Amino acid sequence: MELHIRPLGELTLIELSGDIEKGDADLFAERTTKVSKAVVALRSDGGSLIAGIGMGELVRSKGFATLVPANARCASACALVWLGGTRRYMSPEARIGFHAAYDGNGNETGIGNAILGAYVNKLGLSYSAVIYITQASPTSMTWLTAEEAKKNEIDLTLTEPTSTTSSNSESESAPSASAVTLRDKVGEFITTLFALWSSPNEKVTSILPRLYGSRVLFYGREVSDNEVLTDKINSMNRWPQRLYKVRQGSLTVQCDASIGGCKANGIVDWVVRSPARNVQGGGSSTFEYMIAMRDGPLRIVAESGNVISKLPTSTLR
Known part of the structure; x- marks a missing residue:
């Protein structure tokens, strides 16, 4: 099991x-x-x-x-x-x-x-x-x-069905309106999240505290939101210039209203630079987020992922 x-x-x-x-x-x-x-x-x-x-x-x-x-x-x-x-x-x-x-x-x-x-x-x-x-x-x-x-x-x-079945003998599935709305909302949240990571540090740090729940399963460890923020800020300071883009067609979102949560998976391609150190890097990673949707705004309550390809760190041109 x-x-x-x-x-x-x-x-x-x-x-x-x-x-x-x-x-x-x-x-x-x-x-x-x-x-x-x-x-x-x-x-x-x-x-x-x-x-x-x-x-x-x-x-x-x-x-x-x-x-x-x-x-x-x-x-x-x-x-x-x-x-x-x-x-x-x-x-x-x-x-x-x-x-x-x-x-x-x-x-x-x-x-x-x-x-x-x-x-x-x-x-x-x-x-x-x-x-x-x-x-x-x-x-x-x-x-x-x-x-x-x-x-x-x-x-x-x-629970609420994720699809409706037509009266034909062959089922013709279409997402229910509420399920589509929720999945779309979480999909937009994830897209906006990576757009935020591509922004200047000042903008990220002003929004970051509103993105996570008070406790987060963060790459296999349950930690506080403050610990997550510290990790993220350290990463931003190391790589102050970042560009993240969700790979087209890779994002999937599954939601279940009965548990008040959604799971989002996909692949993100990224490039990072540090002018102060005169280095740059890049690659592609998988990502998985659990998003809580109870009692107000969406919050990230679990985050994980793995690097699937990585370019060697090189000198900025």
Whole structure:
């Protein structure tokens, strides 16, 4: 299992993906010790029943919400983690799948189903939900719908769809107006951000304090906004002349209103100069930002990236 923790202002986004294996519940507990308010976003085809139940119990005890985002699949043990959410979110474009418990030979197991049923009851779900969740054989899957969830008293909230489907037999997708507006807003924010980095130092330093949240996951370390500003100012002083340009067609933005955040990825090409040192450099880098959109202006709450090509530092001409 891969686990990524990203602060979004007062809320934390915990992203879980990949196979759920023995020991993952302990890893989840260890990594989330200091997290008090979170949404757990899930993408997994499942894995260990016991690990999935253990993680679901931890999610419930910590009061976390769960989410299966657009175009993601959460099945088997992953779906059990999702059930643990104090509030459960599901994109209309997501798939959540359940089936009966099985042993190491792929055969349905009564003991496993008893453990599964006890877990579901512990979450406060009905007997109808237990039957629904275990009705599919280990070699098949029951895919949850909003209608079936309501019928079997499985509370969930559908997030806003990122697309609408036409009445034709072939789906013809188009982004919803609100999703387009939000993605466009974040896209403009990122474009403006790199334009700002290309500005004189005085202009950057006057705006910089308004760009970041109070806590930032900054290249793998959670730091304060002041620490981010110090790093940025040091970089600006080293390279007072800068030109950054987002590579055409590389910027992608994914937003989810239920967690109050957007992720922006892309490639930026750059040239930097230091007249005082008579040197210049340049290259290309990937970038990834998490943007919080709760309670007012957009704020950067996570930043990372990697240099993918770099020109040797040379003397200014």
